Structures are given as C-alpha cells and as structure tokens.
Amino acid sequence: MDGLTSWWDFVSNRGDQVLTTVLETLTYVVTVTVAAGAVAITLGVVTRHRPFARDLSLAIASVFLTIPSLALFTIFIPLVGLGFAPSFIALFLYAILPILRNTTTGLAAVEPSVLESARGMGLTPTQVLLKVQLPLAWPVILAGVRVSALLTVGISAIATLVAGGGVGDFIKSGLARLPLPNSLESIWTGVILSLALALTIDIVLRGLGRLTARQPTRTV
Amino acid sequence: MTTAQIELRHVSKTYEGVEEPAVKDLSLSVEPGEILVLVGPSGCGKSTTLRLINRMIEPSEGTIVYEGEDVTTVDPNKLRRRIGYVIQQVGLFPHRTIAENIATVPELLKWPKAKVAERIDELLELVGMDPEVYRDRYPSELSGGQAQRVGVARALGADPDVLLMDEPFGAIDPITRDRLQNEFLRLQSTLRKTIVFVTHDIDEAVKMGDRIAILREGSQIAQLDKPEVILAEPADEFVENFLGSGAILKSLTLKRVRDIDLDPLVVLRDPVHRGQALTALAESGSGYAVLVDRDNRPVCWINERSLNSSSELAKAGREISVQLQPEDTLQDALSAMLQSSSGHAVVVDGTGRYQGCCTIESLAHFVVGMGNGGTSLETTGRSA
Structure with missing residues (x-):
C-alpha cells in the first residue's frame, strides 16, 4: 500500500513529463506503423505474383527482427545523429515483418476460384486487387498492423538510450538512480505507461478492424 | 441464323516448354441460341478451349470471331463483360452480398443504380430465389446448389448473349444436379442464350446439349452432331468407347412417351x-x-x-x-x-x-x- 501511494505521488507530481513522454511514444507508434504499413503492404501487393521477390523480401524483413534492438538503435547514429531519427529507423525496420508477412498470407489465401471468376467477369487486374484481393485479405493485414503497433510500443522504450524520448525515459532514469528514493517508482511508471498505451492501441485497432471488416458476422 | 455467334478459326494453344499443343488447330462455330456441349476425357483440352473463347487463355495461333467481329486482339476485359462465365467452384465474392455479387458486371458497365437493383431482383427470381430473403445474405450462408444458382444469376448480370459454363454442376450432389439441370433447361427455353458448356459426363452432355462435340486429346473434334445422332451412329471407336455401353439407355432420355x-x-x-x-x-x-x-x-x-x-x-x-x-x-x-x-x-x-x-x-x-x-x-x- 505504501508503494502504491508513493508511486501515485511520484506520478501526480510529474504530470507534464508523463504527458510529454506518452506523446513521444505515441508519435513513434503512429509514424512507424503508418510508414511500415505503407511500405509492407505495397511490397506485399507488388510481389503477390512473384514468389521469388516475395520470399526474398520476407527473408530480409526477418533478418531485421533478429538484430538485437540495442544494436539496431545505435548503428544509425553515425548517419542520422541522436534523437528521433535513429529510433524511428530501427522501429520502422522491426515493424515491417509482421505486416508484410500477413499481407502476403492474406493475399495468398484468396480462393483461386474467386480470382478466376473475377477475371472472367472482366475486372481489370487493378480492380481485382482493390475490389477482391485487398478487401478479402484486409482482416489478416490489419492483424499484422496490430502486432507491429504493439511491437513498436514495447521496443520504443529503447529509444531513450539514443536520446529519442518516450516513456522509456522513466525506466532509464530509475535504473540509473537505483536504489535512491523514487527510482523504483520511476521504473514502474515507465512499465505501466507502456502497458496502458499497448492496451489502448490494441482496443482502438480491434475496433477499426470491426468497423472495416465486411465479412458476414451474423449466423443463419 | 446466318452468322455464327462464336467462331474459332484454326485456333491453337501451345504452352511454353510443352511440345504437344493443348489445343491443336481447332475450328468450331457456335450457332446463336444453341447449347453446344464440349465433352471428352480429362486432359483433352475442353476447358482450355472454353477459356480461349473469353481469352482467359490467349491463343498461340488462330482467330476468335464474336458476332462477326474479330476479337483476338481487343481488350480482353471488355470482351469478358459481354460474355457470362460460370465455373464449377462458382467463385462468389465472399465479402459481398448476393445482390452485390450479381451487380458485379452491371456496375463495371456503369449501369444506373435503379436499373441494377431492378436487375438483381429479376435475376434472383429467374433462378428461383426469393429476392427479399437472399438479396442481403452472404455467400457463406448458401448451400452448394443455391451458390451455383447465384453463380448463374451473376453470369447473366448484364444480360450477355453468350454464356460459357465450365462443369457448372460438377461439384453438386446428383439429386440437386438433376434439378439444376432441369431448371437451367427451362430457363434456356425462354432466354435462348448461346451457351458453350463443358463437362466430362456424357449423360450430362446428352441431356443438356443441342449439339455435342466429343473431343479427344489436343481438343480434336472426334464427332460433332446432335446427341441422338452421336448415340445412334458413333463416328469411330473412340466415340463408341467414350459413350460406353449404355448408349441405348442414354438415348431413351432424348425421346418422349x-x-x-x-x-x-x-x-x-x-x-x-x-x-x-x-x-x-x-x-x-x-x-x-x-x-x-x-x-x-x-x-x-x-x-x-x-x-x-x-x-x-x-x-x-x-x-x-x-x-x-x-x-x-x-x-x-x-x-x-x-x-x-x-x-x-x-x-x-x-x-x-x-x-x-x-x-x-x-x-x-x-x-x-x-x-x-x-x-x-x-x-x-x-x-x-
């Protein structure tokens, strides 16, 4: 009980910092998810009839995810300096794989007979993509987007180490001052803010999925 | 009756890396208002032949003539919007309602909304499905027979003169298939569409065809005639074997009491x-x-x-x-x-x-x- 009240004191005295870091993390999530989504969905669409190119891009995206995050955040510093830029690049590279994988899986799962009949009725390749393939693959693609967004919330805590800000600031400063007063409270603040953000984003994206899905949900 | 609806002139299709052509120098003409059945053993090229007509497969050689017009090089998408296409697996769009499925081609042709809505109800009634009940349903809620009815309705969407049907009733249980065949023949007696119908089932061919083309490998025509003539006078041993021993029994379906x-x-x-x-x-x-x-x-x-x-x-x-x-x-x-x-x-x-x-x-x-x-x-x- 003591811990909880002292944590609450800690947070309520730092309202401004909480707001700033939450907004910083949120900026990462939005920009990274949008950028990675645009690149990965385009890549998945372009390579949908080219198995070799598709497998190659999936392999490259997988390689990114195997690089330790601490390393990936730091190797871009010589190129772009400290702060937002190296963090954004690292998070972007991580976020590609889940969306790309789900885009290729979703597009490949469209029944050949559906494509055959679409073509047979005179839909152009672009119309087939926009009216048939993407709408059918959309729920799967959106699931990939959600994974990437959550991944970004978690990994963006590292950004603080390259002066990129975000809720990771609380974790870093707490860690640096351990075991001084308020150090544990600081770490907990970072963790709880991360969790709360992840939960909120998950709920929002699930809602978006329900709104945009045109699959029949009712049963006969 | 003077000009053929569809004509294939010396059409061949050779796939890359395959020596024997899938379709070899085929000439075939389909008369307006008839059901021409292409039947033959699997691998004889009957489906390939059908798909050459709407250029789902591009011919390697030869000319395709549609209503007197050479369509070998026109935009294939425009050609396909004028030709109904029904396949065995139906291929309804699972994310669109029955009405939206049927509206596909009319919408591509930019029909006015009111006309499309009217057409949807008309077609659902034509294939024996209550528009009030089925219009807003999704394909996953239909049985196999109902799905193929919608498939036929969708193919008729923009009222094409020609229907291409690739084993349309092949994946349906025998009892429903029989009913669908009968319904379809009844429909055809009023619609008078030009239909090219592919099947591997000689009984279905005899039942559905005004004329039957029995194909052998390379889509070579072994015999092309009215079903009763083929049954009574098979051109050669290949046709005879393909008809099987029950030719006389089959011919009983062609005659009335x-x-x-x-x-x-x-x-x-x-x-x-x-x-x-x-x-x-x-x-x-x-x-x-x-x-x-x-x-x-x-x-x-x-x-x-x-x-x-x-x-x-x-x-x-x-x-x-x-x-x-x-x-x-x-x-x-x-x-x-x-x-x-x-x-x-x-x-x-x-x-x-x-x-x-x-x-x-x-x-x-x-x-x-x-x-x-x-x-x-x-x-x-x-x-x-």
Whole structure:
C-alpha cells in the first residue's frame, strides 16, 4: 500500500513529463506503423505474383527482427545523429515483418476460384486487387498492423538510450538512480505507461478492424 | 441464323516448354441460341478451349470471331463483360452480398443504380430465389446448389448473349444436379442464350446439349452432331468407347412417351361384365386390363384373379402407382414400368384421361427402330 501511494505521488507530481513522454511514444507508434504499413503492404501487393521477390523480401524483413534492438538503435547514429531519427529507423525496420508477412498470407489465401471468376467477369487486374484481393485479405493485414503497433510500443522504450524520448525515459532514469528514493517508482511508471498505451492501441485497432471488416458476422 | 455467334478459326494453344499443343488447330462455330456441349476425357483440352473463347487463355495461333467481329486482339476485359462465365467452384465474392455479387458486371458497365437493383431482383427470381430473403445474405450462408444458382444469376448480370459454363454442376450432389439441370433447361427455353458448356459426363452432355462435340486429346473434334445422332451412329471407336455401353439407355432420355405407339390394352368400364372381361383379357394376352372411371381416368389394374374375386372390382384390382404423361422421357417410362405391378405404365393426358399404356414390347420395338438408324431419329423429341 505504501508503494502504491508513493508511486501515485511520484506520478501526480510529474504530470507534464508523463504527458510529454506518452506523446513521444505515441508519435513513434503512429509514424512507424503508418510508414511500415505503407511500405509492407505495397511490397506485399507488388510481389503477390512473384514468389521469388516475395520470399526474398520476407527473408530480409526477418533478418531485421533478429538484430538485437540495442544494436539496431545505435548503428544509425553515425548517419542520422541522436534523437528521433535513429529510433524511428530501427522501429520502422522491426515493424515491417509482421505486416508484410500477413499481407502476403492474406493475399495468398484468396480462393483461386474467386480470382478466376473475377477475371472472367472482366475486372481489370487493378480492380481485382482493390475490389477482391485487398478487401478479402484486409482482416489478416490489419492483424499484422496490430502486432507491429504493439511491437513498436514495447521496443520504443529503447529509444531513450539514443536520446529519442518516450516513456522509456522513466525506466532509464530509475535504473540509473537505483536504489535512491523514487527510482523504483520511476521504473514502474515507465512499465505501466507502456502497458496502458499497448492496451489502448490494441482496443482502438480491434475496433477499426470491426468497423472495416465486411465479412458476414451474423449466423443463419 | 446466318452468322455464327462464336467462331474459332484454326485456333491453337501451345504452352511454353510443352511440345504437344493443348489445343491443336481447332475450328468450331457456335450457332446463336444453341447449347453446344464440349465433352471428352480429362486432359483433352475442353476447358482450355472454353477459356480461349473469353481469352482467359490467349491463343498461340488462330482467330476468335464474336458476332462477326474479330476479337483476338481487343481488350480482353471488355470482351469478358459481354460474355457470362460460370465455373464449377462458382467463385462468389465472399465479402459481398448476393445482390452485390450479381451487380458485379452491371456496375463495371456503369449501369444506373435503379436499373441494377431492378436487375438483381429479376435475376434472383429467374433462378428461383426469393429476392427479399437472399438479396442481403452472404455467400457463406448458401448451400452448394443455391451458390451455383447465384453463380448463374451473376453470369447473366448484364444480360450477355453468350454464356460459357465450365462443369457448372460438377461439384453438386446428383439429386440437386438433376434439378439444376432441369431448371437451367427451362430457363434456356425462354432466354435462348448461346451457351458453350463443358463437362466430362456424357449423360450430362446428352441431356443438356443441342449439339455435342466429343473431343479427344489436343481438343480434336472426334464427332460433332446432335446427341441422338452421336448415340445412334458413333463416328469411330473412340466415340463408341467414350459413350460406353449404355448408349441405348442414354438415348431413351432424348425421346418422349408421345413418340412411341401406345398399347391400348383392354379397357374396362363400370358396369363390367366379368365373363366378357375374362375372355377379352385372355385374348389380349397381356395379363392385365385397365379399369377406368366415368371420366376415363384410370383407377386400377385388373387381372384374372381380381375378376374372379368376389369383392368390388375397384378394390380387387392392383394400385396404379405411377402415371406417365406424353412429355415424359422414355427413360421415365422404363422406370415406371419397372415399378409397376403389371409391368406396364399407364399414360394419361394433361387432364388425367387414359391414353394407353407403355409396354416393354412397344419400347423394345421403338429401340430396335433406332438401332437400325431408322426413321424415328429424324424428329427430335426434345423440347425446345
């Protein structure tokens, strides 16, 4: 009980910092998810009839995810300096794989007979993509987007180490001052803010999925 | 009737890296309003041939002529919007309602909204589905038979003159398939579309086709003619083998009860003089007589035993389980005879009045006539 009240004191005295870091993390999530989504969905669409190119891009995206995050955040510093830029690049590279994988899986799962009949009725390749393939693959693609967004919330805590800000600031400063007063409270603040953000984003994206899905949900 | 609806002229299709062409120098013309069935063993190139017509597969050589116009090089998407296409797996769009599925081609052709909505209801009614019930449903809520009905409705969406059907009823259970075939033939009798229909099932070919093209490897035409001619006079051994041993039985589906001479049998009317009846029965040699009521409607079978029994005749006789009408096929007649307790099948007219009986002898007589390439082949018994 003591811990909880002292944590609450800690947070309520730092309202401004909480707001700033939450907004910083949120900026990462939005920009990274949008950028990675645009690149990965385009890549998945372009390579949908080219198995070799598709497998190659999936392999490259997988390689990114195997690089330790601490390393990936730091190797871009010589190129772009400290702060937002190296963090954004690292998070972007991580976020590609889940969306790309789900885009290729979703597009490949469209029944050949559906494509055959679409073509047979005179839909152009672009119309087939926009009216048939993407709408059918959309729920799967959106699931990939959600994974990437959550991944970004978690990994963006590292950004603080390259002066990129975000809720990771609380974790870093707490860690640096351990075991001084308020150090544990600081770490907990970072963790709880991360969790709360992840939960909120998950709920929002699930809602978006329900709104945009045109699959029949009712049963006969 | 002067110009063919579709014409393939010396069309070939060779796939890269395959020496033997899938379709080899095929020339074929489809007349307006007919159902031309392409039938042959698997791998003979019949589906490839069908897909050459709407250029789902581009020909390596040759010309495709559609309503007198060379369409070998026009925009294939525009061509396909003028040709209905039905495939075995249907391929309805699972994320769109039945109405939206049917609206696909009209929307591509930018029909006004009101006209599209009207067309959707019209087509659903045409294929026997209540628009109120099915319009807003999704394909996952349909049975296989219903899905293919919607598939046909969708293919008819923009009222094309031509339908290409690739084994449309192939994945459907036999009972539903039979019903869909009948419904489709009934539809076709009013729509008069030009239809190219692919199947591997010779029975389906005989039933559906105005003309049948039997194809062998490389989409070579082994024989192209009316079904009754092919059944009676197979061009060669390949065709004969493909038809199988039941050619005569198959040909029974092409002929109607009205085509054969009915046996009048002995007809008994109340009040029956039992002694005279017994004599007449013995003289006829058929063993059974038909008891009819005052309106000339058959009541029951009467044999010697029922005449000798003391009870009322109508009760002593044997029940007539099936009655045929002149429009029924001879195959129906055969199965009615096999079910009948007397071995004969009663034929009545539309109002139920007795016309005569189908007997094994009358059927056999007719079949022998067919086997001799006889005159009975000249008139087709199929309804238009």
